[in-house]
Amino acid sequence: MANVREIKDRMGSINDIMKITNAMYLISSSKLKKAKKSLEATVPYFDQLQSTIHHILKHTPEFEHVYFDSRSNKPEDKKTYGYIVVTGDKGLCGSYNHNVLKLAEQEMSKHKNTSLFIIGQVGRQYFSRRKVMIDGEFLYTAQNPTLYRARSIAESLTDLYLNEALDEIYVIFTKMITAAKMEPEVIRLLPMERERFKTAAGRTPHHDAVFSPSPEKVMDHLVPNYLKGLLYGVLIEAFSSEQNARMTAMDSATSSAKDMIKELNLLYNRARQAAITQEITEIVSGAKSQQNKKN
Amino acid sequence: MAKTFHLDIIASDKYFFSGECEELVFPGIDGLYGILPGHEPMISCLSSGELRFKIDGEWQNAAVSDGFLEIMPTFVKILADAVERPEDIDRKRAEAAKERAEEQLRQKLSIKQYYHTQAALNRAMNRLRITSKSAK
Secondary structure (H helix, E strand, C coil): CCCHHHHHHHHHHHHHHHHHHHHHHHHHHHHHHHHHHHHHHHHHHHHHHHHHHHHHHHCCCCCCCHHHCCCCCCCHHHCEEEEEEECCCCCCCCCHHHHHHHHHHHHHCCCCEEEEEEECHHHHHHHHHCCCCECCCCCECCCCCCHHHHHHHHHHHHHHHHCCCCCEEEEEEEEECCCCCEEEEEEEEECCCHHHHHCCCCCCCCCCCEEECCHHHHHHHHHHHHHHHHHHHHHHHHHHHHHHHHHHHHHHHHHHHHHHHHHHHHHHHHHHHHHHHHHHHHHHHHHHHHHHHHC | CCCCEEEEEEECCCEEEEEEECEEEEEECCEEEEECCCCCCEEEEECCEEEEEEECCEEEEEEECCEEEEECCCEEEEEECCEECHHHCCHHHHHHHHHHHHHHHHCCCCHHHHHHHHHHHHHHHHHHHHHHHHHC
């Protein structure tokens, strides 16, 4: 049996770690509250954005525009696929980062030419360790998403798309389905697909709409706007998922620390008792031998 | 014919307004547009400027930045990056943003940066214009 001191030390260190995990739990739960608030505030915008675009596209069946060009004249092995991967800036959040990265690798293995744009420090380190080329100038943090950041991300990627440096752009992020369930997801940003919007909303169709000043001009404005809104939603969703994942991970760490302390406490008491028993036996036997000597 | 149409104004961070409206004036990319009930279906873009809408005979205004609208005979939906009432605008912040943008415009910039700064300047000037108007 381990000695009493060793067990005591161990319990002390577990207690210290538990304090840290508990503090992290509290921090991420308050951050989550904030993130959830902004998530709830954006959801109507996000939903309306999708359904309105869907609605608009339905009224314009024959429409040629650069943002809808699937570049079918380019052979498959010449096409470049861009992936935006949204990870956290830190670890200690269970399988949150791992799941996103796994999905990203799986998606990337499907195509020959890929290029990566990483949001978040963890993903950047992961891919640079594996010697995968990532865009070095694409530096954005996953913390506290803002519309400003979404705008600059959307703009730089739209530029790459229009220069034909990228032919298809996807975003990989974690979607919060319920508070307990999060799943990594892939969404195609460009070129836009009509099919995707067909299922996005169930509004009744009505008569054709006119575009003012002209369809091209409207699309030139509308699509970047849509992408920016979409990316903003994605960033907010990923941020709240990260906080949620960290909260659950830290909660389970704290509770398993409690379990360990409970077990060690038992061991400690047993060891202490054994030590006392031994001491008593020693004293008694010592006293007895002294008595025997006297007689 | 109906006297009003349903107006929804949705900003990226909040549901700004939802209700019946009699008349709407919005800044398009090629000038101001006025909308009355029963307008033909139209899709258009917003640029930053002043949005005005009439409810129960009273005009209300708000500062908007980039976005787009869907106009139908019975309803209008506005989706914009930001919508603010004049009383919610922080004048000091807008002034600081304006100065910052003007400062940057004096320096050499890439085309992209130039457009960014110009857009920022526009937004700041627009905010200032609307607050000074309502203060009168």
